[in-house]
Amino acid sequence: MIKQFLNDPTLLLNAVGEGIYGFDLSGNAVFINPAAERMTGWKASELLGKKIHQYHHHSHADGSPYPADECQIYCTMFDGVHRHVKDEVFWRKDGTQFPVEYTSTPVYKNGQLIGAVAIFRDVSKQHETEHALRDALKQVSAMSEQLKDENTYLTAQLNEGWQDSGLVGKSHVFQAMLEQIKLVSPTDSTVLILGENGTGKELVARNLHRLSNRYKQPFIKVNCAAFTPSLLESELFGHEKGAFTGANERRKGRFELADNGTLFLDEIAELPLESQSKLLRVLQEREFERVGGSSTLTVDIRIIAATNRDLWQMVEQGHFRIDLYYRLNVFPIRVPALKERKEDIPLLSVNLIQQLNKRLGKQLNGLSKKAISQLQAYDWPGNIRELQNVLEREAILSKHAVLNLTQPLSGQVNSSVNPSLSLNCVVKQHIETVLDITNGKISGPKGAAIRLGMPESTLRSKMKKLNIEK
The missing domain is CATH 1.10.8.60 (Helicase, Ruva Protein; domain 3)
Incomplete structure (x- = not known):
């Protein structure tokens, strides 16, 4: 069998799946295998002895002429250079084309160039696969864009429920905080909100109330830094008529006003020690007396507290009661800084x-x-x-x-800014400028304290220290 193949190598050439053309130096076809016939539709008997460029390679894929002197197969016959060509087409007998990848190899005999052999294959399926892959990549890209759009939409949907609350954001740290709010809101657990000034701790408190079962009941806020110790107790617990000078009538405190609702104790770290013990009793027993009164009142309230200070450090320094700390620190929520x-x-x-x-x-x-x-x-x-x-x-x-x-x-x-000015001078100038803009108004939504991003009490303290008059 091996001897038979050696004696007749055309048996092997006829068996291969690739098309094979053999050419002499004049460009005439001297060999065409069956695979070439199947792919082009041209029979060997129709092409042998002819310059077959005009039959199967006469035009480019776009239909433009392909001159024989530019044909890469013919070029090999003249210069003896091996070539590997992609992205060309061969033409069938029926006038249709198909993409090919081919090699043209010079043939030598006794050191003399006598012709060339072109071996080609139909790469239609390969192109179809590439096109399918490109289409799939386009679909993946389109789906990726769609997912981005959907993510943007879902983020907008997620924030839509918070839009009126002012709590908006898509960052991981912010979304984690919102999850905490949603988890604890339906409960009556005490919440301690931690965060720097201006981060929106009051917004968090209001939304804890908004999402709670007490949302139809009052939300009462107390700024613990805004009152002296004596006035703070009156604000929290109320007072009886004649309890102190100026107490001309009985007045309900914030605890009574918040009954069945939520009491928000802002800047809880500023609560004086003597008031802390009374607050602790209310947290434990839900009982208190008005200033100057002897009757014990009971309330059903939820406590939310907030601070920008390290309460545990204050406990260690003796400025904050440890038992009150543990009462408040049931469910801490940290509001991230901007x-x-x-x-x-x-x-x-x-x-x-x-x-x-x-x-x-x-x-x-x-x-x-x-x-x-x-x-x-x-x-x-x-x-x-x-x-x-x-x-x-x-x-x-x-x-x-x-x-x-x-x-x-x-x-x-x-x-x-004049770099020769001291820091206090610059601060003083800035505060005075803002006070001019607000017409000397310190408190309120359009006041200087809000514009400067600080509590009213802090601004008044700075004004006193820097000798600023309204």
């Missing part, structure tokens, strides 16, 4: 601008890309309250629908 969730700044800004549009009667569309980059490059020591102030200032100054930052942020270099 610098920890800068990816939320665009979404937050949109929400704040919508609020400013209503309040200022504006029709602002949003922020420029440059402004967003500037906002995200800043660390926001005043957090969301400071961001709100910056946007409000720019909204007032802007004559365009898209906001840009016209003034440097507080933590960025301002060329108008």
Whole structure:
């Protein structure tokens, strides 16, 4: 059998699956195997002895002429260079084409070039597979874009429920906080909200109440830093007529007002030690007496407290009762600082601008890309309250629908600042400037304290220290 193949090598050439053409130096076909016949539809008897370029290789895929002197197979006959060609087509007898990949190899005899052999294969299925793969990749890309759109939509849906609350954001740390809020809201557990000034602790408290079973009952807030120790007890527990000078009538305290609802104790760390023990009793027993009274009153309330200070450190320093700490620290929720969730700044800004549009009667569309980059490059020591102030200032100054930052942020270099001034002088100038803008108003939603991103009590303390008069 082996001897038979050696004596007649055409048996092997006829058996292979690739098409084979043999050419002499004139470009005439001297050999055509059955596979070539099957692929092109041209019989060997029709092509042998002829220049077959005009039959199977006369045009490019787009139909433009393919001159014989440019044919890569013929070129091999002349220069003896082996070639491997892709992305060409051969033409069938019926006028149709098919993509091919072929090699043209020179044939030598006694060191003399006598012709060439072209071995080709139909790569239609390979092209179909490539096209299918490209289509699949396009579908994957389209699905990826769709998933992104759906994610954006779902994020919008997720935030839609919080939109009116002011709690918006898609960052992981913020979403984790929202999950905590949803988990603890339906319970009556005491919640301790921790976070820097201006992060939105009161918003968290209000939403804890909004999502609770007490949502139809009152939400009462007490700023523990806003009253002297004697006045604070009266605010919390109420007083009887004549309990102290100026107590001309009986007055209910915040605990009574919050009965069946929620009492929010903001800045709980500022609560004096003598008031802490009375608060502890209410938390334990839900009982108290009005100032100057002897009757014991009972209430059904939920307590939410908030602070920007380290309560445990205050416990260790003896400034906060450890038993009250444990009563308050049942379910702590930490509100992340804005610098920890800068990816939320665009979404937050949109929400704040919508609020400013209503309040200022504006029709602002949003922020420029440059402004967003500037906002995200800043660390926001005043957090969301400071961001709100910056946007409000720019909204007032802007004559365009898209906001840009016209003034440097507080933590960025301002060329108008005199570097020879002391820090206290700069702070004093800034506070006086804001007081001029607010016409000397310190408290309230349009007051200087809100604009400066600090509690009213802190601002008054700084004004006293810096000898600033309204």
